[in-house]
Amino acid sequence: MRKKPATVRIARWSATHPWSAIGLWVVFVAACLVLGGAAGTNSISDEESGVRESGRAGKIVHSGDFPEKAEENVLITAEDGGKLDPAAGREAAADVIERMKALDEVEAVGDPVPAPDGKALLVPVTMKGDTENADRRVQPLLDASASVQDDHEGLRVDEVGTGSTAKGLSETLGEDFKKAELISLPLTLLILLVVFGAIIAAGVPVVLALSCVGAAIGLSTLASHVLPETSAVSNVILLMGMAVGVDYSLFYLKREREERRAGKSHVDAIEVAAETSGHTVVVSGTTVIVAMAGLYLANEATFASLATGSIIVVAVAVLASLTVLPALLAKLGRWVDKPKVPFLWRLTMRSGESRVWPALLRPALSKPFITLVVSVGALLLLAVPALDMKLKQPGSDDLSRDIAVVRAMDRLTDHFPSKGTVHQVAVRAPADRADDVESALNGLLGRTAKDELFAHDSTPTVKVSEDRTVHTVDVGTPYQPKSDGARQSLDLLREWVPQAMADVPDAESAVGGKVAQGVDFTGHLEERMPWVVGFVLLLTFVTMVMIFRSIAVALSAILLNLLSAAASFGVLVAVFQNTWAEGVLDFHSSGAVVSWLPLFLFVVLFGLSMDYHVFVVSRIREAALAGAPTRTAVREGITRSAGVVTSAAIVMVGVFAIFGTLSMVEFKQLGVGLAAAILLDAVIIRIYVLPALMTALGKWNWWPGKLSGGPDGPAPLPDQAEPGGRPAEEQPQYARFAAEQQYGQQYGQPSAQQAPQQQYQQGGYQQAPQQQYQQGAYQQPYHQGDHQDPYQQGGYQQPGPYRDDASRPGYYQQ
Structure with a gap:
């Protein structure tokens, strides 16, 4: 007897030892959180994150080992924004100085500096300690500034600096994510209630996904000591973890429920789910992981950090689906379907074929060429705005003006422009040339x-x-970071600095700063993008060829994914590079897309959409292998897979769309971009473009292979030929193959004995009035000892050995 696949062996152990599996998972998650908290996060430094000239500037500054001090600026202005009364301003400044000097957190307080426009006074304050935890130590300074404000009527006292800005933004983000959790969790539960019709079944994927997110955050913290972490990683982990964690559990639960409804025991149903949906989860997770690994080719610390976080959370979600989920299902038993939500439960248990999907597919199947032209034309029209895509790094001008510290920052830079957009000139030269360097720099400043x-x-x-x-x-x-003036000043400075250092031997110079970092980062991405995109496209091609043995299917997968990616980029540009959606999404348009987003979106979209594509095309190929005409195979494949694919897509769109409600523009763009991409992929691509394309191609879909359905059934794939000396009835999946002989050739090729009794009807194999192929799982038992293995979802299978080969139909079924 054959050795069962690893997914089945793991699932059976978990199902027969549920408390052990659940306990080990709890220990694993707790250990990740504890160890991650103890290790702390190693964040990306300026030295590690910079590229090109700004990166060199960061390295030069880092080599100087300058002491890092947290600087705060107390700004005193008239409350009405007019001219500041000099006497009142000096009195308030003296009060600020006195209160700040009395604080243990303050190292030094400078003299008041009047603004050139006469409308403000600035009191510089230097905090003790470094900049790392300044936000945790700045509260006494903020309280002192607020007290001065209360004691001086008619004046406005703002505090802006390293600690106060970080604290204000952190608090805003914290409130954002609390709001997102309050919306996303109920929304996800509601979607899953519609899918399952039972509260516990809906709750299991959410609880499991949250545990995956927690474990992944802990592991990513540990990983940050190998590859430093960017601040956006935890947000990306939450986004990806909730999406794939819920989806993978959804695939597994749907199949397990199908098998139980067909009469299997809980353990046997879990085994079948592990062998089919579990294998799909492994393939999907592996595809996403390898696609995300393409980000390492960007050769940049931020992308390496995002790739690491995404890979970790996807790997943890796959692990959870294969180990603890079977244990939970075994322990819950039939309680997983309770408490039932009356109307929704009846809806999910409804038998028979849906009328919705055949109606939606009718245009693509009846008039494929027209449908293809119209749907592809619509996607290309959506993609047109992407041709005008502008990239920039997010900065202070992208922050929401609803944040108090951001408004204070605006007032500071209005009165003191040198505190806003700053270019940093860095020079490294032998110590005996220090005087020459200083003289050259003073000339530059002149x-x-x-x-x-x-x-x-x-x-x-x-x-x-x-x-x-x-x-x-x-x-x-004096210009905002996104302005042409800021870019012109950078270009001019980069021209002048080498001229100033030309007479200093062995001098190394560079110009950095926020503007320079944005310009260099965008240029670096444009240079590296072909490598990343090429890697992902090559991966997609190789994966599809290995699964389907068809170059045509592989090329169509690449073209469809490129089409949906281009359309989603067009939506992103149309929304965020213009102002019409500012009121709807509550953001201030910078006229550009965050520079790291398109490449990240491209990789994530390819990884996730491959999951759906493999699942749907596998169902279509399955029907074609059974001898169905192309049009019928497309109809049956998409109709049978539509429920799972749509449910998974709705969950992902719901989770991603929540990020569009956050204050930070990069998260808004990330959420809207991913939600648009998944929605377009699941609706237009899967309902119109894919079926129309495959119907139009006909038999050429499987080129250079062939799918023939002669009297003896379709020709087996090279590795599906039956081994010599082993009768077919001894094969573990003999029931599938015996069903061919017992129930006849389904697609217009009935055997002589069975032809009068059997016909292919609308995707249902109908033998007699009392037996109906329902819910994609017609059961035809076979006997091998005392074990029964019902005829599983999928359609006709050519006799041959049962192997763990992704090219076999049925492995991607839910």
Whole structure:
């Protein structure tokens, strides 16, 4: 007797030892959280995140080992925004200085600095300690500023700096995610209630997905000590974890329920679910993981961090589906279908074929060429705005103005432009050339002082490292980071710096700062994108050829995924590069898309959509193998898979769309982009483009292979030939093959004995009035000892050995 696949062996152990499996999972999740919390997060530094010239500037500054101090700025202005009364301003500034000097968290307080426009006073404050945890230590300073505000009527006292800005943004994000959780969890539960019609069945995927997210966050924290982590990783883990965690559990639960309804015991139903849906989860998870690995080819720390977090959470979700989910289902037993929601339960248990999907597919099947032209044309029309896509790094100008600290930042930069957009000039040279470097930099500052592209409200100060090998100076500009003026000032400075250092031997110079980082990062992505895209496309092609033995299917998968990706990019540009949706989504358009988003979206979309594509095309191929004409095979394959695919897509769209409600524009764009991509893929691609294309191609779908359905059935694949010396009836899946002989050739090829009694009707194999092929799981038992293995969902199978081969139909069934 054959050795069962690993997914089945793991599931059987979990189902027969449920408390052990559940206990091990709880210990695993707890250990991840505890170890991750103890290790702490190793965040990406400027030295590690920079690329090109700004990256070199960061490395030069880092080599100078400058002490990092958290700086705060207390801004005093008139409450009505008009001219500041000098006496009132000086009195308030003196009060600020007195209160700040009394605090243990403060190291030094500078003298008040008047704004050039006469409308503000600035009191600089330096905190003790480094910048790492400044947000946790800044509250006493904020309280002191608020007290000054209360004691001086008619004045506005704002505090902006390293700690106060981080604290304000962190609190806003925390509130955002609490709101997102309050919306996303009930929404996901509601969707799953509609799918399952029972409260416990709907709750299991959500609980399991949340545990996966927790474990993945802990593991990613540990991984950050190998590959440093960006701040967006935890958000991406939450996004991906809820989406794939719920989807994988959904696939498994749906199949397990199908098998129980067909009369199997709980353990046997779990085994079949593990062999079919479990295998699908493994293939899907592996595809997503390998696609996400393409981000490492971007050769940039942020993408490496996002790839690591995504890979970890997908791997954990696959592990949960294969181990603890079977244990939960075995322990719950029939309780998984309770308490029933009356109307929804009857809806999910309704037998017979749905009328919706055949109606939706009718245009693609009856007029494939017209449908293909119209649907592809619609997607290309959606993709048109993507041709005007502009990329930029997110900055202060992208933050919501509903955040108090952001409004205070705006007032600070209005009165003191040099505190806003800043270019950092860094120079490294031998210590004996320190005087020459300083002289060259002072000459450079003399040129900037005469140019209107640079700020003149304060005189820049040259900083020197202790070993006198590194010099830095910050040069401000009065323009916003996204403006043309900021870019022009950067270009001019990058032209002037090499000229200034030309006479200093062995000097290495570079210009960095936020504007420079954005420009360099975008340029780097444009350079690396062909490598990442090429890797993902090659992976998709190879995977599809291995599964379906068809170059045509592989090429169509690539074209369809490119089409849906282009359309989603068009939606992204249309929404976020324009202002019409600002009121709807509550954001301020910067006229650009966040630079890291398109590449990340492309990779994620290819990974996730491959899951659906393999599942749907497997069902179509299955019907074609049984001898069905192409049109019928397409109809049956999509109709049978539509319920699971649609349910999974709705869950993903719901989870992704929640991110569109967050304050940070990069998360808004991420959520809207992914939601649009999955929605377009599940609706237009799977209902119109794919069936129309496959119907139009006909037998060429399987080129260069062939799917023939002669009197003896379709020709087996090369690795499905029966081994010599082993009769077919001894094969573990003999029941599938015996069904061919007992129930006849289904698609217009009945055997002589069975032809009068049997016909192929609308996807149902009908033998007699009392036996109906329902819910995709007609049962034809076979006997091998005392074991029964019903004829599983899927259609005709050519006799041959049962193997763990992804090319076999039935392995992607739910």
